[in-house]
Every structure is written in C-alpha cells, then in structure tokens.
Amino acid sequence: MLGIHTALRISDLLRLTWDDVYDASSESFRTHIITTEGKTGKSKAIALHTNAVTALEICLPHRRGVFIFANNRRHTAPISRVQAYRIIKTAAKAVQTAMPVSCHSLRKTLGYHAWQAGTAVAVIMDIYNHSSYHITRRYLGITQDDCDKVYLTMAFV
Numbered sequence: 001m002l003g004i005h006t007a008l009r010i011s012d013l014l015r016l017t018w019d020d021v022y023d024a025s026s027e028s029f030r031t032h033i034i035t036t037e038g039k040t041g042k043s044k045a046i047a048l049h050t051n052a053v054t055a056l057e058i059c060l061p062h063r064r065g066v067f068i069f070a071n072n073r074r075h076t077a078p079i080s081r082v083q084a085y086r087i088i089k090t091a092a093k094a095v096q097t098a099m100p101v102s103c104h105s106l107r108k109t110l111g112y113h114a115w116q117a118g119t120a121v122a123v124i125m126d127i128y129n130h131s132s133y134h135i136t137r138r139y140l141g142i143t144q145d146d147c148d149k150v151y152l153t154m155a156f157v
Contacts, residue, residue: 001049001054001055002016003106004110005049005052005110006046007110007111010081010084010103010104012037014080016033016035016069017066018060020035020068021056029053033046034046040129071083085102085103088103107139108139108141110127111128124139124140
C-alpha cells in the first residue's frame, strides 16, 4: 500500500522509518511524509492516504526496528532491493497477474490511475519529480490508441 500510495522509488521507499510516518509523542500518524529523493536530491511532501495509514496501523505493533521494511536479520537496516523484488514477484504470482510486475510497478501505479481518472499530466509530472513530459508519458503507458481515442471521440460543431 505504501509503495503505491507514495509513488516513491523503491530505494526511497525502503529507507522510510517509523519516525517518517508516525509521531510517537502524540501516538498518531503524520499527515505527510517529508522526504528527500535519493536520485534527484529533491525534497517533497507526500500526503499519507488513509489506505496507507490503515496498512501501517496493522504493522505498527509488529515493528522490528527503525525502518518500516526492516531486515529480519539486522533490524538496524531495511530489506534489500532484491528482497523487495522477491516479495513483489511472489505477491504478483499469488494473484496470478498477467502483467509483468517489478518494484518500479509500485511507483508507476499511482500515476497511471491518476491519469486514467483525469488528473492533469503536469500534476503527475510534479508527483514524480519528472522534468520531461516524455518520461512521464512512458510511465503512464500513453499509446497511439490513447491518442486515437481522443481524435475519434471529440466532436466539434
């Protein structure tokens, strides 16, 4: 849930700590995750969706360390990108998805569904911190069929 609702790269997602999402002094979840992206060095605030908070509430009593995705052997480190990939592939296999799935699928999912719901591409570009429309277009999977649909459905008198 957290990966899909934040659209973070897997390396940034795995670095999230409980302090990033939970305020122990008030015993409440934060409204936003404030993070700096590893790849771009850009800071961003990400609103925590209620579905993500619900998933975190389930995990909170079972936390094993500082990191949300803590390593079972070394609680002072997050799981590896390879382990995250294994978990995601296992989950995809369990639900028998026909689509190829990877860690990056988590990042792409939010943008794709936002675009399908009518969110402006400029907003999605900002969420992803993309500087190029072409990169965002590739993420969203915009195809010639999508363009054709616009051409064929728009009617002007």
